[in-house]
Amino acid sequence: MKRKQLIAAFLQFLPEEAVLYETEELRPYECDALSAYRQLPMLVVLPRTEAEIIKILQICHAEQVPVVARGSGTGLSGGAQPHAEGVLLSLAKLNRILEIDPLACTARVQPGVRNLAISEAAAPYGMYYAPDPSSQIACSIGGNVAENSGGVHCLKYGLTVHNILRLRVLTIEGELLEIGSEAFDSPGFDLLALMTGSEGMLGIITEITVKLLPKPETVQLVMAVFNEISLAGEAVANVIQAGIIPAGMEMMDKLTIHAVEDFVHAGYDLEGAAILLCESDGMAEEVASEIEQIQAILRASGAIRIRVARDEAERQLFWAGRKAAFPAAGRVSPDYYCMDGTIPRKHLARVLEQIEQLSEKYNLRCMNVFHAGDGNLHPLILYDATQPGELEKAEAFGARILEICIEFGGSVTGEHGVGIEKLNQMCLQFNDAERNLFHAVKAAFDPQALLNPGKAIPELHRCAEFGAMHVHQGTEKFPDIPRF
Amino acid sequence: MQMQATSDYLLQAVTQAIEHKRPLYIRGGGSKDFYGNSQAATSQHTILNTTNWQGIVDYEPSELVVTARAGTSLADLEKLLHEQGQMLAFEPPYFSTATTLGGCVAAGLSGPRRAYAGAVRDYVLGVQLLDGQGSILSFGGQVMKNVAGYDVSRLMVGAMGTLGVLLEVSLKVLPRPETERTLCIQTSQPDAIHFMRRCSAEPLPVSATCFLDGRLYIRVSGPESAVRTAHSRLGGDIIADGADFWESIRDHTYSFFQQGKSAEQSLWRLSIQPTAPSLSLPGKQLIEWGGALRWLLTDKDTDATIIRQQAANAGGHATLFYGDKTTVSAFHPLSPALLKIHQRLKQQFDPLGIFNPQRLYPEIQPCKPI
Ligand SMILES: Cc1cc2nc3c(=O)[nH]c(=O)nc-3n(C[C@H](O)[C@H](O)[C@H](O)COP(=O)(O)OP(=O)(O)OC[C@H]3O[C@@H](n4cnc5c(N)ncnc54)[C@H](O)[C@@H]3O)c2cc1C
Ligand SMILES: Cc1cc2nc3c(=O)[nH]c(=O)nc-3n(C[C@H](O)[C@H](O)[C@H](O)COP(=O)(O)OP(=O)(O)OC[C@H]3O[C@@H](n4cnc5c(N)ncnc54)[C@H](O)[C@@H]3O)c2cc1C
Numbered sequence: 001m002k003r004k005q006l007i008a009a010f011l012q013f014l015p016e017e018a019v020l021y022e023t024e025e026l027r028p029y030e031c032d033a034l035s036a037y038r039q040l041p042m043l044v045v046l047p048r049t050e051a052e053i054i055k056i057l058q059i060c061h062a063e064q065v066p067v068v069a070r071g072s073g074t075g076l077s078g079g080a081q082p083h084a085e086g087v088l089l090s091l092a093k094l095n096r097i098l099e100i101d102p103l104a105c106t107a108r109v110q111p112g113v114r115n116l117a118i119s120e121a122a123a124p125y126g127m128y129y130a131p132d133p134s135s136q137i138a139c140s141i142g143g144n145v146a147e148n149s150g151g152v153h154c155l156k157y158g159l160t161v162h163n164i165l166r167l168r169v170l171t172i173e174g175e176l177l178e179i180g181s182e183a184f185d186s187p188g189f190d191l192l193a194l195m196t197g198s199e200g201m202l203g204i205i206t207e208i209t210v211k212l213l214p215k216p217e218t219v220q221l222v223m224a225v226f227n228e229i230s231l232a233g234e235a236v237a238n239v240i241q242a243g244i245i246p247a248g249m250e251m252m253d254k255l256t257i258h259a260v261e262d263f264v265h266a267g268y269d270l271e272g273a274a275i276l277l278c279e280s281d282g283m284a285e286e287v288a289s290e291i292e293q294i295q296a297i298l299r300a301s302g303a304i305r306i307r308v309a310r311d312e313a314e315r316q317l318f319w320a321g322r323k324a325a326f327p328a329a330g331r332v333s334p335d336y337y338c339m340d341g342t343i344p345r346k347h348l349a350r351v352l353e354q355i356e357q358l359s360e361k362y363n364l365r366c367m368n369v370f371h372a373g374d375g376n377l378h379p380l381i382l383y384d385a386t387q388p389g390e391l392e393k394a395e396a397f398g399a400r401i402l403e404i405c406i407e408f409g410g411s412v413t414g415e416h417g418v419g420i421e422k423l424n425q426m427c428l429q430f431n432d433a434e435r436n437l438f439h440a441v442k443a444a445f446d447p448q449a450l451l452n453p454g455k456a457i458p459e460l461h462r463c464a465e466f467g468a469m470h471v472h473q474g475t476e477k478f479p480d481i482p483r484f
Numbered sequence: 485m486q487m488q489a490t491s492d493y494l495l496q497a498v499t500q501a502i503e504h505k506r507p508l509y510i511r512g513g514g515s516k517d518f519y520g521n522s523q524a525a526t527s528q529h530t531i532l533n534t535t536n537w538q539g540i541v542d543y544e545p546s547e548l549v550v551t552a553r554a555g556t557s558l559a560d561l562e563k564l565l566h567e568q569g570q571m572l573a574f575e576p577p578y579f580s581t582a583t584t585l586g587g588c589v590a591a592g593l594s595g596p597r598r599a600y601a602g603a604v605r606d607y608v609l610g611v612q613l614l615d616g617q618g619s620i621l622s623f624g625g626q627v628m629k630n631v632a633g634y635d636v637s638r639l640m641v642g643a644m645g646t647l648g649v650l651l652e653v654s655l656k657v658l659p660r661p662e663t664e665r666t667l668c669i670q671t672s673q674p675d676a677i678h679f680m681r682r683c684s685a686e687p688l689p690v691s692a693t694c695f696l697d698g699r700l701y702i703r704v705s706g707p708e709s710a711v712r713t714a715h716s717r718l719g720g721d722i723i724a725d726g727a728d729f730w731e732s733i734r735d736h737t738y739s740f741f742q743q744g745k746s747a748e749q750s751l752w753r754l755s756i757q758p759t760a761p762s763l764s765l766p767g768k769q770l771i772e773w774g775g776a777l778r779w780l781l782t783d784k785d786t787d788a789t790i791i792r793q794q795a796a797n798a799g800g801h802a803t804l805f806y807g808d809k810t811t812v813s814a815f816h817p818l819s820p821a822l823l824k825i826h827q828r829l830k831q832q833f834d835p836l837g838i839f840n841p842q843r844l845y846p847e848i849q850p851c852k853p854i
Binding site for chain 2: 101102103104105125126127147148150154155158159161162171175176177178179181182183184185186187188189190191193194196197198202214215216217237238240241243244245282283284285286288289290342343344345346371373374375376409410411412413414415416417418422426429430433434435437438440441442443444445456457
């Protein structure tokens with residue numbers, strides 16, 4: 001049968017341990033970090049070289065077998081969810097840092113290298129890789145490119161798309177595309193941008209040249225407590241309006257503060273309604289003057305307490321709380337559903353108000369933690385999957401949050417991608433002609449749609465069905481009845 | 485009402501071009517008429533003039549985002565930002581006062597700050613465009629983070645109008661630095677390249693570098709105190725007319741670039757790996773972007789293949805900026821694999837090949853232009 005033939009074909013050039021097909025071997029690959037949805041692949045391959053990937057792709061292309069790329073599987077939108085009749089292509093073994101060039105300020109790495117490993121390798125040269133998703137100890141740089149990942153530092157230093165120079169990409173035919181270069185620009189269309197965030201739909205990334213930045217001389221962190229979350233939101237706008245771009249600006253609401261404080265004991269103030277963490281980095285003089293200004297603005301914006309981290313250890317501790325927000329949610333609730341929408345910052349207070357109302361309506365708690373500087377929200381909907389109907393309620397709640405983001409002029413995903421999770425909301429954010437163009441872009445790279453089929457861009461018929469249920473947006477009948 | 489008339493004009497022009505399968509030449513201010521490949525004008529050509537499609541659609545300084553129509557004059561846009569203490573951080577070249585936002589984005593050129601703050605593509609958040617089938621489409625948006633769908637907005641940057649007519653662009657803007665100081669150091673070319681690289685590898689607030697005629701110019705920007713400290717670490721003399729100097733480099737009014745426009749000379753733009761050692765090519769060079777951009781002023785008859793080969797060996801590519809483009813293509817040839825992707829993308833966005841047929845790569849044209 002097809003499966004057996006494929007295994008035999010792969011074993012011609014791959015060692016036995018690089019081809020997995022027994023159910024128990026496949027189990028670890030059945031989902032990414034969106035674990036509510038699971039699917040076993042037909043088989044998993046673990047190549048070690050680009051040459052092996054080329055052969056794998058050529059075989060899959062010839063046999064018309066779907067291929068799903070997988071980095072570390074930390075994706076939160078089901079982007080790396082396997083295809084039942086497809087091959088799951090793990091890039092985990094391509095995990096070497098090929099070159100660090102401190103004078104060019106670049107690192108050339110394989111896709112399976114972990115995000116944090118790049119900064120660790122660059123540290124001896126006084127450099128680092130700026131985009132820092134919270135999952136950076138685990139997620140792969142290939143996955144970061146595929147998702148255009150961001151993190152705390154992205155407000156000032158940009159997303160993945162701003163921090164890479166060159167990619168080696170294989171098409172489904174196994175043809176090599178060298179996209180971008182070691183120079184700052186390349187002739188022709190900006191395929192580097194197109195490939196970034198393309199969720200494994202256009203090609204397999206086999207090598208990445210990233211930019212490195214010199215480590216800032218000084219880093220300082222201010223923590224401010226507010227009695228009202230809307231005041232904290234205004235404070236963010238005031239800092240930026242004053243001409244300051246902090247190295248990071250993160251916010252947590254009351255529920256989050258309590259959950260993380262119980263967990264990491266970061267010394268957070270349990271009285272306030274919101275905490276704002278605001279970091280400044282640069283030359284000592286720059287940081288000193290920026291921290292002065294930031295404190296004055298936060299005070300004028302209504303902060304009830306302000307603390308500047310006493311030393312590096314305290315700065316790390318303040319951050320530890322923010323970075324532990326997701327695991328903390330896991331401690332206070334059996335399950336949580338992490339959303340990822342973006343809104344223009346000025347609407348923060350009104351959007352949070354609506355989320356609060358939805359929380360009452362669905363009777364599910366929601367922790368709010370976000371990259372306040374760029375308007376990227378991460379509502380964490382707490383639920384219990386063992387309670388009948390709770391997962392469906394959480395899904396409906398989450399879907400509604402994304403619709404609100406669109407209504408306020410934002411996006412259904414800031415950094416986690418569309419995957420399988422947000423296909424329906426893509427129908428709201430883009431019209432038929434726009435989605436058609438996305439399919440056309442896909443067809444330019446992968447005419448037979450063999451790479452990661454069914455992800456990222458909804459088919460038109462799916463939107464037609466979805467749209468039918470949403471004739472009167474927000475006032476649809478029986479909103480609490482599960483739709484899938 | 486006037487805007488209505490303009491939008492009708494744009495839509496009609498595109499619809500008619502589709503109907504008659506006749507090429508359309510998108511024209512902003514005409515400041516970059518020299519840039520890219522061109523062909524002699526004939527009566528068959530229809531110029532699509534975008535300059536009346538202007539105006540700021542939305543500007544919210546605290547959101548760091550501005551949205552404007554493509555025909556908006558870049559000077560007007562920057563004036564507005566300036567009033568709010570903000571700027572376009574990629575320092576777009578003007579080349580003339582007529583430059584439009586659409587032309588700036590379509591040409592994808594960035595100025596002296598590029599090596600330190602990013603390129604125009606790094607600041608594009610969203611676009612609205614008119615494609616080759618007459619549909620109006622929006623991609624990206626006005627928010628900093630957005631990964632819904634493919635990044636079609638950035639794909640428009642540097643596409644030279646071959647994928648569609650830009651109608652609106654949303655850009656991220658940044659606060660203007662408090663102070664700027666330009667330092668000048670006398671040095672040799674190899675030392676200057678090394679010095680520039682050291683500047684990039686260290687946490688200093690450098691915002692532009694340029695080497696020519698034995699002088700290295702460094703601009704530092706930021707709070708007064710930081711600028712002072714940076715100066716004491718870097719050394720060099722302060723030059724008085726720093727702002728004018730960088731503007732003349734940005735807009736090519738500096739004598740070096742002016743010579744490139746003469747009949748006997750050509751000006752090549754070599755975008756290469758910044759650490760590449762001095763290139764031995766006949767003529768004069770001016771180096772920007774921390775070593776990553778090398779402008780070559782050379783005789784008209786210097787062999788283009790040699791220049792392109794050297795640029796490729798140095799990890800980059802060469803563009804014929806000012807010169808005779810009848811025999812030499814303005815842009816560096818693409819590899820066969822990349823060319824195929826370009827052809828397919830062009831086919832998808834503009835199946836009849838109506839937009840700027842010759843301007844970028846004539847080979848990507850889906851059908852023969854009339
Ligand atoms: C606790 C936690 C915190 C997180 N915090 C953040 C955050 O702050 N910011 C953020 O942006 N994300 C965050 N994420 C999401 C996730 O870590 C990122 O999306 C990450 O980039 C995924 O990388 P990965 O290697 O795990 O990719 P995977 O999950 O394996 O794959 C993700 C997608 O990329 C594709 N892909 C992977 N490798 C390649 C390749 N080489 N070529 C082509 N396609 C490929 C896959 O097909 C899939 O579509 C978080 C996740 C968790 C679990
Ligand atoms: C009579 C005549 C005939 C011509 N014939 C040809 C010809 O046959 N082939 C040819 O290649 N060129 C031709 N050109 C040149 C070409 O039309 C212009 O050089 C160019 O289109 C004008 O752009 P610009 O430099 O003024 O705009 P700039 O504002 O300087 O723009 C630079 C680039 O951006 C593009 N652009 C500007 N605004 C937009 C927008 N809103 N959306 C998308 N793209 C935009 C331009 O097309 C150009 O590629 C002709 C010019 C004239 C005057």
